[in-house]
Amino acid sequence: MPRSVFSPRLLAGCLAAALCVQPGAGAAQEPETLLARDFFLNVPDMGDVPVDEFMETMGMFAAALGLNCADCHTFESSSSWEAYADETDIKETSRRMIRMVRAINEENFGGQQFVSCWTCHRGDLRPRVVPNLEIQYSAPIDDPNEVFFAPDPDAPPASDIFDEYIAAIGGAGAVAALDGFEADAVYNGFDTGFEDAEAELYATRPDRLAMTVHARPGDSVRVYDGERGWIAATDKPMPLMTLTGDTLGGARLDAVRLFPDALQAERNFWQIGYTVLNDAEVRVLRGISPGQAPVNLYFDDDGLMVRMLRFVDTPVGRVPTQIDFSDYREVAGVRIPFQWTSTWTNGQASVRLTDVRPTADVDPSRFDTPPPSPPARANVN
Numbered sequence: 001m002p003r004s005v006f007s008p009r010l011l012a013g014c015l016a017a018a019l020c021v022q023p024g025a026g027a028a029q030e031p032e033t034l035l036a037r038d039f040f041l042n043v044p045d046m047g048d049v050p051v052d053e054f055m056e057t058m059g060m061f062a063a064a065l066g067l068n069c070a071d072c073h074t075f076e077s078s079s080s081w082e083a084y085a086d087e088t089d090i091k092e093t094s095r096r097m098i099r100m101v102r103a104i105n106e107e108n109f110g111g112q113q114f115v116s117c118w119t120c121h122r123g124d125l126r127p128r129v130v131p132n133l134e135i136q137y138s139a140p141i142d143d144p145n146e147v148f149f150a151p152d153p154d155a156p157p158a159s160d161i162f163d164e165y166i167a168a169i170g171g172a173g174a175v176a177a178l179d180g181f182e183a184d185a186v187y188n189g190f191d192t193g194f195e196d197a198e199a200e201l202y203a204t205r206p207d208r209l210a211m212t213v214h215a216r217p218g219d220s221v222r223v224y225d226g227e228r229g230w231i232a233a234t235d236k237p238m239p240l241m242t243l244t245g246d247t248l249g250g251a252r253l254d255a256v257r258l259f260p261d262a263l264q265a266e267r268n269f270w271q272i273g274y275t276v277l278n279d280a281e282v283r284v285l286r287g288i289s290p291g292q293a294p295v296n297l298y299f300d301d302d303g304l305m306v307r308m309l310r311f312v313d314t315p316v317g318r319v320p321t322q323i324d325f326s327d328y329r330e331v332a333g334v335r336i337p338f339q340w341t342s343t344w345t346n347g348q349a350s351v352r353l354t355d356v357r358p359t360a361d362v363d364p365s366r367f368d369t370p371p372p373s374p375p376a377r378a379n380v381n
């Protein structure tokens with residue numbers, strides 16, 4: 001199936017290429033883009049999707065249906081990536097659903113992705129048919145990621161909130177003077193079996209970031225070089241995954257937020273909303289640019305950024321990644337979060353910085369394409 005028929009992202013991407021030039025994120029896919037059908041064995045329905053985005057669709061399936069990977073695949077898939085290609089009844093049903101969702105969106109919403117797997121399933125294998133009176137008569141549960149952005153004439157301009165953030169972390173002078181750093185860290189995540197692993201980070205202004213995690217099965221390396229991004233990790237199906245589209249855009253935001261005076265320029269428009277996070281009211285900026293998934297930035301009472309919520313638009317819906325920042329500490333006059341936790345549809349990981357050394361000359365080879373890291377075992381899910 002031609003992906004462009006049902007992917008608003010791709011259509012919007014073409015528009016963006018013609019109308020606005022945004023460096024890095026959301027840029028046209030490179031010719032080397034590896035599509036799912038070039039790599040996987042049995043992907044008749046989503047073969048046209050780049051491999052990194054394909055893996056995001058699997059995260060959407062797991063989240064929307066409340067399933068583990070092996071529930072749709074097979075027991076063997078937990079020890080072999082090839083086994084993911086085996087046919088199962090539930091895969092076949094899922095394919096029917098993929099086509100159904102595409103048809104619903106095309107026939108009713110002009111091809112825009114208003115309906116996703118989540119719309120009906122909401123974490124259940126079987127969508128509910130009968131209204132739930134319990135829910136109707138209990139207090140609504142607020143999800144801080146569901147922010148309503150109503151136009152508010154009294155809202156301050158977004159630039160004020162960015163300015164407050166810069167002021168809160170040390171002021172424009174100090175922030176602009178931080179050219180880069182090297183850091184030691186402790187990483188703990190799904191891919192290390194939630195064991196602590198040593199890690200190093202390298203970052204240079206305005207937008208380069210590399211992180212190596214010394215996981216037990218082998219090193220995992222993530223690099224964003226200001227333009228391109230890769231993940232070479234033992235828990236991925238391919239030894240070197242080149243990032244594309246919104247996955248690349250996400251890697252870019254991870255790098256730019258370390259030099260936050262450049263953050264506002266990452267999106268053309270910013271809307272302001274409010275929500276409650278950890279029992280405190282927070283302001284939320286939602287950044288929008290044509291052809292790119294939006295990004296939400298959450299700022300607390302002290303003006304500090306406490307959450308970034310970013311998205312990958314896939315053929316089966318928009319998939320979120322949430323990053324929560326805490327423990328701001330001063331490095332060369334700039335307060336940076338020493339701890340962050342990333343939560344996405346098929347995993348969670350935290351990074352705790354243990355030693356940060358500001359430097360203007362990080363070895364540029366740190367941002368080279370990482371060496372391939374052969375898959376050690378399949379996803380443990």
Ligand code: HEC
Pocket residue numbers: 039040041042043044045046047058059061062065067068069070071072073081082084085086090091092094095237346379381
């Ligand atoms: C709701 C069912 C469902 C869940 C849950 C699910 N998958 Fe899939 N998976 C599929 C379907 C359907 C396909 C085939 C897609 C197509 O036809 O293009 C597939 C294909 C794949 C493939 C391609 C295998 C090959 O070589 O053909 C991989 C790899 C994969 N899934 C990994 C995962 C991982 C990892 C997870 C957990 C994060 C996961 N899947 C969760 C339904 C699911």
Ligand code: HEC
Pocket residue numbers: 061065090093094097098101115116117118119120121125126127316
């Ligand atoms: C418009 C609503 C709707 C959407 C959107 C939707 N589904 Fe479904 N899905 C259903 C209904 C209804 C059933 C049947 C439930 C039953 O048999 O009780 C179902 C059943 C399923 C089942 C079989 C469950 C079982 O009992 O084995 C799978 C797997 C599934 N859906 C996957 C998906 C995936 C993947 C997506 C996104 C691509 C999706 N669905 C989107 C409504 C939806």
